[in-house]
Amino acid sequence: MTSGQNTTFAYEDSLPRIPLPTLEESCARFLEWCAPLLTPDQLAATEAEVAAFLRPDGPARRLHAALQEYDAQEGVHSWLDTFWPYRYLGRRDRIALNANFIFLFQDTGQSQVERAAGLVASAVGYKLLLDDERIPPVVQRGRPLSMEQNKFLFSTTRIPGPVQDTVRAPYSEEWPGPSRARHILVFHRGNMFRLDVLGPDGRPYSPGDLAAGLHAIMKAGAAPAAPGTSVGHLTTKARAEWAASREALLTHPGNADALETVETALFCLCLEDLVPADDLAACDHLLHGDGGNRWFDKAVSLIVFADGQAGINVEHCGLDGTTILSFVDTILGSPAGEHPEAPAQGEPDFRPVEFALDDALRADVQAAADAFAAYGAATAATTVSFEDFGANHAKELGVSPDAFVQLAYQLAHRRAKGLVGATYESIATRQYRRGRTEAMRVVTPEVVRFVTAMDDPAADPATRRAAFLAAAAKHVARAKECQAGQAPEQHLWELQLIAQRRGAELGVTEPLALYETPGWTVMRDDYLSTSSAPSTNIRYFGFGATSEKCIGIAYVLLPQRFNIYLSTPRPVADAMFTFADRLREAIGELRQLLAATPPEPDAHGEMAGRAG
CATH class of the missing domain: 3.30.559.10 (Chloramphenicol acetyltransferase-like domain)
Incomplete structure (x- = not known):
């Protein structure tokens, strides 16, 4: 690992804390912001409730005091530290199409396998630089920006829960430091494969080696997966329903190992049969294409069409667009992923990732596939x-x-x-x-x-x-x-969430009008x-x-x-x-x-x- 001010996370602890507005400031801004959208009667009703919300002995004072106490605690980086997990991981609808976002890359004219191999090599190269903290911090108008989200680029997977989701990620108490996984997931025609992208000694495979591995995977996965067997479809379900399906998967021997392979993979590579008719078709397919050829819970999925056009689908809970833009600009700026530290090692190891599925699980997978296809078709x-x-x-x-x-x-x-x-x-x-x-x-x-x-x-x-x-x-x-x-919205929203989480403890039991x-x-x-x-x-x-x-x-x-x-x-x-x-x-x-x-x-x- 390198040291000094140009290391990736060098500025994290010295960045200023995001200010916590006062209750009066947020309420005044809230009224200013909503007023142009309201009728006079609606505005008057809102103003009356804001006045009640601000009363000196009211519950809002206790909620805001609790937020101030939280913001002052050791180890808390921002008063929004708890807000973000609730905002993203607490949503109960499907994240496919509803939350994930996409970028369609500029075309390079390369073939599908050549483009895919170059993208994988470049992404792995980025990961190795990140492991050594050699990705320079982004500086905008002379001010360094937080690089914390880079920790969620690789081997990060959202895990469905019945009430709230969780995240499995490196750089955490459960998984300290960078991911040591050496594999990615490759999808082709609804079939799923594990492909090593780093050798046993940690050296990256060259683009040529990766291309050989991808050709072998496409040959092995030439037959489309049988209906009801592409488990990725389950990641398109509403979160509590997917959580129940995941528990059902885990009752079958061997599926825990398959999920371990999926959830620890560095990222996904989705090889599509489709040649998009135009940019609109490409974007639509990136956003809600065949759910059997995706694992929407993975943080990063690189998607390459049959004609070599490519893009990315991103799970949003830990990653915002600015971080992904920096990542994409870096990997697309590498000449076809040619890294000098990647000499030829031969074709990398790959093997299928298979789940044991009984009739009920196959029916579940097929129902999820049908429902998501209908949901995508209901989107214009x-x-x-x-x-x-x-x-x-x-x-x-x-x-x-x-x-x-x-x-x-x-x-x-x-x-x-x-x-x-x-x-x-x-x-x-x-x-x-x-x-x-x-x-x-x-x-x-x-x-x-x-x-x-x-x-x-x-x-x-x-x-x-x-x-x-x-x-x-x-x-x-x-x-x-x-x-x-x-700005008022996230502050007031977090006060509402505190009332939901800790209302009884704080003596806030009445509805907040x-x-x-x-x-x-x-x-x-x-x-x-x-x-x-x-x-x-x-x-x-x-x-x-x-x-x-x-x-x-x-x-x-x-x-x-x-x-x-x-x-x-x-x-x-x-x-x-x-x-x-x-x-x-x-x-x-x-x-x-x-x-x-x-x-x-x-x-x-x-x-x-x-x-x-």
Whole structure:
């Protein structure tokens, strides 16, 4: 292991702690954030409950005091340390499509096996550098960012639980230090194989050796798996149901060893038969392809199509988009995974991973496969691509690129659905110790005035420009507040979770009416859920919608281009397609509107909501 300030985790203990807002600050911001979405009566009802929530002898004071005490405890890195496991591991719906996210990589023109071998070699090379803490810390605008999430890239597996999931991972009390596993999981036609990627002495196999191993696996797995035998389908189930299925698996001899192989594997490699018809088909398949050729609980799954196109599917509980972007940018920057420390060793060892399945388990696997296929079919998606617009064009117009596109989303949504709806944007906070993301709510009074002015026949261009610039300035200011930890939602949410976990102990047994108010429920019921992943190495970023009326907006905003993947439940697909059409129009309309006025010299705010 190397030492010094350039080691991977050198700054972790010296990073500033994320500030814990006061109760008054969060309640004031909450009212400010929800107000533009509410009717006067809804706002009045919410204000009354906030006042009750803040009373000096109220339960909120005890909950906040408990959070302050927790934040001051030795070994606690952030007041959000408990929040994140509850947020991600406590969800009980399926994570496939609903929580996992994807990136579609730039194409290289390589064959499937050549691309796969290069990706595996590069990923293993990254792991070996990480083991020695030789991945340099990311520094942004002179500030180091937390690298803690890198510990969850390899050999990390989410384990389903009846009430809450757990995570099996290295760098933990149960598994100190880096993973010493030497194998990955390879899926082909629903068949699962263990493939060694490190030799017995820990040396990585060369891309050529790995290619030989992959060719052998594809030959061994040439016959598609029999129906009801691809156990990966079970990872598409709702979490408590999957937990019950996992317990049933463990009642059969040998399955514990198979699960051990799966759960300790460094990562998954999924070799697909499919040649995607276009980028949309590729993204859809990356996000919710054949569940039998996946293990959605693994932190990282590299997926390579039959024509060599490739991407990644990521389990979200320990990994945010910014960490995956750094990982992807590094492994895709390696020339075909050619590492000088990987001399030829010969074809690596591989063997099938097989589960003992009785009739009931086979029926369970098949039912999961059928249910997830129907769930995927009930999801609609589309892509929107701008080859003539990117971040540089927004800057030339004197506007923050992220503010520009977020306001375009608001205008398109108003025109597509007839209203301004609750909008979530993920804001990275990795400059703090164990920092992850903050929840930003995009709709402000300035946004409402802007979209109203754009469709007001009486508003002249100067009025519309002024409304746009005011909304953009407010967007940048709010994003900066979120980056500084000055946001209400996660604070208030954690107080609610403390009441659920420790209410009796703290004397908080009555219902907390704040969390039933229109302000809380309306603000958090997304019409748009948005997140950005800027990287020249990826074509598209994707994730699913968060509710029955939500459009998921995953966007890649680069200097010269802008690609978006939209997802929504199929019953409301028409509104999504209309939104896509209105968005194309809105981008052009706003460019024309702003081009008529000179850019402000101080309006180049770079406040982008990075991938969450």
